[in-house]
Amino acid sequence: MSPCQNTIVLETRQVGRRIIKNGGVIRTVEGVSYSFFKAHIYNLVGPSGAGKSSFLRLLNRLDEPSEGEVLYFGKPLASYPPTQLRKKVSMLFQSPYLFPGKVRDNLLYCCGDKSPEEIESLLIRVGLSPDFADKDAEDISGGERQRVAIARALSLEPEVLLLDEPTASLDPSSSQTIERLVLKLADELCLTTIIVTHNPDQARRLGGETILLVKGRLIESGQTETILTTPETELGMKYINKELI
Amino acid sequence: MIETGYAQVLAAVLLAVLAIVLAKIKSIPVEKEIAFGTVRSFVQLVAVGYALEFIFSSRSFWLVMLSVGVMIMVGAHTAANRARHFRGGFIIAFVSMTAASLVTLGVMLALDIIRTEARYIIPLAGMIISNSMNASAVTFDRIGSDLKSNRLAVETALALGKTWRQASMRFYRDAVRAGMISILNFMKTVGIVALPGAMTGMILAGASPLEAVLIQVVVAYMLISAVTIASIIAGEMAVRRFFNAAEQFVAER
Numbered sequence: 320m321s322p323c324q325n326t327i328v329l330e331t332r333q334v335g336r337r338i339i340k341n342g343g344v345i346r347t348v349e350g351v352s353y354s355f356f357k358a359h360i361y362n363l364v365g366p367s368g369a370g371k372s373s374f375l376r377l378l379n380r381l382d383e384p385s386e387g388e389v390l391y392f393g394k395p396l397a398s399y400p401p402t403q404l405r406k407k408v409s410m411l412f413q414s415p416y417l418f419p420g421k422v423r424d425n426l427l428y429c430c431g432d433k434s435p436e437e438i439e440s441l442l443i444r445v446g447l448s449p450d451f452a453d454k455d456a457e458d459i460s461g462g463e464r465q466r467v468a469i470a471r472a473l474s475l476e477p478e479v480l481l482l483d484e485p486t487a488s489l490d491p492s493s494s495q496t497i498e499r500l501v502l503k504l505a506d507e508l509c510l511t512t513i514i515v516t517h518n519p520d521q522a523r524r525l526g527g528e529t530i531l532l533v534k535g536r537l538i539e540s541g542q543t544e545t546i547l548t549t550p551e552t553e554l555g556m557k558y559i560n561k562e563l564i
Numbered sequence: 565m566i567e568t569g570y571a572q573v574l575a576a577v578l579l580a581v582l583a584i585v586l587a588k589i590k591s592i593p594v595e596k597e598i599a600f601g602t603v604r605s606f607v608q609l610v611a612v613g614y615a616l617e618f619i620f621s622s623r624s625f626w627l628v629m630l631s632v633g634v635m636i637m638v639g640a641h642t643a644a645n646r647a648r649h650f651r652g653g654f655i656i657a658f659v660s661m662t663a664a665s666l667v668t669l670g671v672m673l674a675l676d677i678i679r680t681e682a683r684y685i686i687p688l689a690g691m692i693i694s695n696s697m698n699a700s701a702v703t704f705d706r707i708g709s710d711l712k713s714n715r716l717a718v719e720t721a722l723a724l725g726k727t728w729r730q731a732s733m734r735f736y737r738d739a740v741r742a743g744m745i746s747i748l749n750f751m752k753t754v755g756i757v758a759l760p761g762a763m764t765g766m767i768l769a770g771a772s773p774l775e776a777v778l779i780q781v782v783v784a785y786m787l788i789s790a791v792t793i794a795s796i797i798a799g800e801m802a803v804r805r806f807f808n809a810a811e812q813f814v815a816e817r
Binding site for chain 1: 716717719720722723724725726727810811812813
């Protein structure tokens with residue numbers, strides 16, 4: 320373990336979120352406390368509606384917690400300007416959105432002063448060839464879109480990468496390419512990576528730690544292999560036995 | 565010019581009756597609406613006629629302002645019905661329409677194009693308010709539907725550290741432009757596809773076509789200014805309703 324891995328980057332303290340939908344109150348996240356260390360990979364797993372994506376959105380303040388707090392390097396998220404915070408805690412969505420134009424335009428979207436060499440190195444970093452910069456963002460495959468979206472996020476030199484089911488709409492081969500890329504980036508850039516996945520096998524391949532959420536609550540957490548083979552709770556057993564929908 | 569009195573209006577009712585007969589023959593179920601509209605438009609316009617006679621003869625500036633205020637309130641209420649995706653549509657429409665009226669009428673008064681008399685202020689305010697009302701309504705509708713249907717684009721920009729203004733800029737611009745489309749098309753085709761109402765009215769009332777054209781040009785410039793002001797203010801204030809101080813997109817999913 321490198322020294323940088325002892326630093327807590329993000330921490331949630333009894334964080335919860337309630338939303339009002341169709342006149343009723345729904346608790347999407349409830350009392351989740353967890354510490355995320357630098358350069359670690361975390362899998363957020365759980366059945367549909369477990370609050371995985373809702374929890375992820377609280378970590379870069381795309382949504383506000385209704386209770387509890389989230390700390391970034393020990394300070395509440397609210398103490399950072401949201402625009403600065405999100406450059407350091409970058410989030411990618413399930414279906415990446417690329418802005419109209421060339422791939423290059425997307426890579427320049429966050430920092431317009433990047434040199435051609437920097438654009439080239441961003442593309443190489445995510446496993447794409449440098450001439451990819453001239454492709455129309457509309458004309459590339461799902462896996463390539465996801466890699467361009469990752470490169471665009473990397474252009475901000477983030478500390479944390481939040482990935483919301485980045486491989487959900489990809490074929491198995493593209494999914495594994497993204498998984499390898501996530502592992503490589505976490506290692507090379509000391510990136511803290513928190514990835515929502517509905518696929519326990521993917522969590523196993525990514526390793527690191529796994530957090531099981533059910534109905535917004537943290538049920539189990541720890542080393543991925545332990546959580547996915549010998550869970551301590553009944554809900555954990557039900558999850559690995561695919562009894563939770 | 566033939567004098568138009570109640571006898572001529574009664575004769576013109578024949579045209580409405582013709583419309584009802586045609587609808588009946590073709591089984592288009594609008595006879596009741598035509599009949600109702602015929603009576604309603606007569607009652608409304610005659611009532612307005614009497615009201616204007618009263619306001620014009622009173623020579624009270626405050627009565628003129630009160631009339632304009634009522635027109636803006638009704639217009640704002642109508643425009644607010646199109647603010648389906650956010651709250652506060654009435655206030656926004658009220659502000660945008662009031663600003664459009666004050667600026668354009670103020671400039672025209674300052675440049676001595678019109679005088680502070682009811683016969684200038686009320687008809688021109690009516691045109692400004694109805695056009696600003698349509699512009700605000702279209703802007704509201706467009707901004708709401710575009711932002712909601714492009715949630716992913718907006719949130720991607722926010723997630724990359726952009727401000728709410730940067731994240732929504734292109735949708736704001738499209739919405740403001742949509743609000744102005746009608747007046748822009750009007751400016752392109754005015755006099756070619758149709759003669760505008762103000763000009764037609766003047767010609768029917770016996771004014772020379774050239775005099776009517778000059779007034780119409782002034783009206784067109786006044787309207788493009790009013791609609792631009794109304795659309796920009798409506799767009800600016802409406803787009804803000806979709807975001808909070810923490811740069812979060814708060815539209816319901």
